[in-house]
Amino acid sequence: MTTTSMFKSQADRPVARRPWLSRWSDPDDTTLAVMLLAPAAILLGVMIVYPVSRLIYTSFLDLSLTSGLPARFAGLANFRQMPDDPVFWQATWNTVLITLITVPGSLVVGFALALLANLPFQVKWPVRLSLLIPWALPLSFAGLIFGWFFHSEYGVVNDVLGRIGLPRVIWFNSPRLAFAAICLAIIWKASSFMAMIILAGLQTIPRSLYEAADVDGAGRMRQFFEITLPLLKPTIVVALIFRTITALQTFDIPYMMTGGGPGTETATLAMYIHQNTVSFLDLGYGSALAVVMFGLSMLVTALYLRMIRGSGAAS
Amino acid sequence: MSSGRISKLAGLLLACATAAFASGASAETNLKVFVTSQGQPAIWRTLLDQYEARNPGIKVSIELGGTTSDMQAQYLNTVLTAKDSSLDVLMLDVIRPAQFAAAGWTSPIASDMSSYLRAYAEANTIDGKVVALPAFADSMFLYYRKDLLDKYGLQPPKTWDELADAAKKVADGENNPNLQGLSFQGKAIEGAVCTFLVPYWSQGKVVTKDGKLDFDREAATKSLALWKGFADSGVAKKNIAEVATDDTRKEFQAGNVLFAVNWAYAWAMSQGAESAVAGKVGVARLPAIKGGEQATCLGGWEWGVSAFSKHQEEAKKLVEYLSSPEVSKFVAINGSLLPTYGKLYKDADVTRAVPWFADAQGIVETAKPRPVTPRYNEVSEAIRTTVNAVLAGATTPADGAAQIEARLKRIIR
Structure with missing residues (x-):
């Protein structure tokens, strides 16, 4: 290789002949964009795109590990099975009901807690800590704890009822009472999450607005509805999206409290998916159920996003 | 001068220790046995200690899980679906061998089943293959x-x-x-x-x-x-x-x-x-x-060898021991677990510990199995x-x- 030929080729294709190190240390715009996006794209691909595509693919298979047969393409057979499956309807209905009850429930309780924590306390940490604890507790622990609270013989709830002269109740014998107990546990657990997000939002509202309102003679209620609520709207919508999606995926608390009982009266869709895949090893049907839940979550998220866009355009 | 001698001695000791550690590690086989936490693990631990003493180079540890049969199955389903090789021997409820064999999760064991109670010989033989060996018999x-x-x-x-x-x-x-x-x-x-x-x-x-x-x-x-x-x-x-x-x-x-x-x-x-x-x-x-x-x-629990175990021979040998008349007698006396061998029901040591076992054989033999299906x-x-x-x-x-x-x-x- 001679020196002249080297110079010549460099003049022809200057970019291609640049040493690879300088391409990394001083990249052009396109390379830089690819480099910066690659980690996120790879992570999304591995953690989300691949599993979701695989899930959708499996939902079209007849794949049950108990059959001893290899996977077979089954078209929509798994989806066609759902309308005739009473447990599917019950679990879906319970999931929707849990969402409709616990999302507004935890918003109201969480809002109240946030307003309380936002009061000018001398020492702030005990309030903050007690807000944080329910959120920091693993879901299954919360389920276990509330399961014991409501146990008919050893539970503290019946103990208190007995002490104040009320009849003791077998909570988990009644589908409605068991469901109510589950909702209570979820609201307790989720309220602290809502409260923390709302508290963060409250602290971004400048005090000067309230001082101005005071000067103008607006009462506390008026201030809440005219200042606090409108300025918190974006925060609340974000909190609601997170809360609604986790509510649709409710698993741990009812699983630990009632196991779906009595019978299958308090089972949720996530529990039914778990049962079909982990216990029954019917991966095809389990995946199809999971696709339905995924669709449900997407639908709700889309609705919220529309809501945000609507509010953004209005302001 | 003395410091030089000390460092030499330390070097020698270190070399010896390394050699001993290396040879110990290479000769030892570690087996992991899954036992349901309701299955009186302490009794099985005693037996495994005896087994380790008789079989140098084999170490057996117990992994506990599942307070109920169905919780245990959920756990094993997850482990075995993933073809995880960490468990070698599995304690299985009598209703499971048929399902596990259908899923290809247990290895067939070449064993003569004629000396066991007939119900257990049947529960553990799927399509002519022995898929697990009885741990203990049971009925309500x-x-x-x-x-x-x-x-x-x-x-x-x-x-x-x-x-x-x-x-x-x-x-x-x-x-x-x-x-x-x-x-x-x-x-x-x-x-x-x-x-x-x-x-x-x-x-x-x-x-x-x-x-x-x-x-x-x-x-x-x-x-x-x-x-x-x-x-x-x-x-x-x-x-x-x-x-x-x-x-x-x-x-x-x-x-x-x-x-x-x-x-x-x-x-x-x-x-x-x-x-x-x-x-x-x-x-x-x-x-x-x-x-x-x-x-x-009909109840009872069985010992299966995981199809994903990397120590198939050692695991099968252990399962044969755990299913032997000697072990069956030990768990009958110490844990009131019903024998899987007919002759042990009249054994004097067994009936001294659990008098009613003398009349139990007929009950176990006429106990009905739950529906057998994958x-x-x-x-x-x-x-x-x-x-x-x-x-x-x-x-x-x-x-x-x-x-x-x-x-x-x-x-x-």
């Missing part, structure tokens, strides 16, 4: 308070009606609000499947015949109504839908139960130092529906959640029986 029995029955001049009941009458008589006489007449399993656990099947079988009915569903809805309604009747009439407690197998054992052991439906393991603990009823317990065959036969549910988990779920719903009062016995039938029709075609 009626535990009763001998002292209380004697006090009121009563005999162990032969029918469920007699049991209800006896419970009422004792309850009236004792006037103890904490004393339950009967404890059985109403929680939606595997044991509740047997709760349903015992009175169902007692009416001469079967669930499957030649692999086809042969369900009798009327007999099923009667079975569910029997248990619900016990809860309604106060013979069993009102929250019986919350009671799992070990709750029955604990409450009986605390002296709060007259009659209890339970497996053989409850005996050893009822005679232990922490028991309020040691020396006051009798064990009998489960009662029958009036006009029917006395039926019971889709057993679905069968089990359909039955146990319905038993639970009926006992909680969320469903009537007739509706419950119809639900079981409808769900079984979708599973067993």
Whole structure:
């Protein structure tokens, strides 16, 4: 290789002949964009795109590990099975009901807690800590704890009822009472999450607005509805999206409290998916159920996003 | 000078230690055995210690999991679906070998099954292949308070009606609000499947015949109504839908139960130092529906070798030991776990420890197996959640029986 030929080729294709190190240390715009996006794209691909595509693919298979047969393409057979499956309807209905009850429930309780924590306390940490604890507790622990609270013989709830002269109740014998107990546990657990997000939002509202309102003679209620609520709207919508999606995926608390009982009266869709895949090893049907839940979550998220866009355009 | 000598000595020691460590690590095989936490792990640990002493180079550790049979199955399903090689030997409920063999999760074992009780030879042989070896036998029995029955001049009941009458008589006489007449399993656990099947079988009915569903809805309604009747009439407690197998054992052991439906393991603990009823317990065959036969549910646990174990030969050798007459006798004496070999039921050492085992062989041999199908988990779920719903009062016995039938029709075609 001679020196002249080297110079010549460099003049022809200057970019291609640049040493690879300088391409990394001083990249052009396109390379830089690819480099910066690659980690996120790879992570999304591995953690989300691949599993979701695989899930959708499996939902079209007849794949049950108990059959001893290899996977077979089954078209929509798994989806066609759902309308005739009473447990599917019950679990879906319970999931929707849990969402409709616990999302507004935890918003109201969480809002109240946030307003309380936002009061000018001398020492702030005990309030903050007690807000944080329910959120920091693993879901299954919360389920276990509330399961014991409501146990008919050893539970503290019946103990208190007995002490104040009320009849003791077998909570988990009644589908409605068991469901109510589950909702209570979820609201307790989720309220602290809502409260923390709302508290963060409250602290971004400048005090000067309230001082101005005071000067103008607006009462506390008026201030809440005219200042606090409108300025918190974006925060609340974000909190609601997170809360609604986790509510649709409710698993741990009812699983630990009632196991779906009595019978299958308090089972949720996530529990039914778990049962079909982990216990029954019917991966095809389990995946199809999971696709339905995924669709449900997407639908709700889309609705919220529309809501945000609507509010953004209005302001 | 002295420091040089010390460093030389230290170097030598280090070299020796490294050599010893290296040779020890290369010669040793580590086996991991999965034992259900309800399966008296301490007794198996003693046996494994003996095995390690006799087999240098083999170390066996126990992994515990699953407080109930169904929780255990959920865990093993996850591990084995992932083809995880961390478990070598698996303790399996008698209902599992058929499912695990169908899924290809256990390795076949070349073994002669003729010396075991026939029920276990059958449960562990799938399509002519031995897929697991018996750990211990079991069936459901009626535990009763001998002292209380004697006090009121009563005999162990032969029918469920007699049991209800006896419970009422004792309850009236004792006037103890904490004393339950009967404890059985109403929680939606595997044991509740047997709760349903015992009175169902007692009416001469079967669930499957030649692999086809042969369900009798009327007999099923009667079975569910029997248990619900016990809860309604106060013979069993009102929250019986919350009671799992070990709750029955604990409450009986605390002296709060007259009659209890339970497996053989409850005996050893009822005679232990922490028991309020040691020396006051009798064990009998489960009662029958009036006009029917006395039926019971076949239980027992098996040892399987994981198909994903990297130590197949060592694991099979260990399983053969754990299933040997020597071990069966040891767990019978120390854990009141029923022998899997017929000859051990009359063994003097065994009957000295557990006198009623002398009469138990006939009961175990006539105990009925739960339906054998690879889709057993679905069968089990359909039955146990319905038993639970009926006992909680969320469903009537007739509706419950119809639900079981409808769900079984979708599973067993």
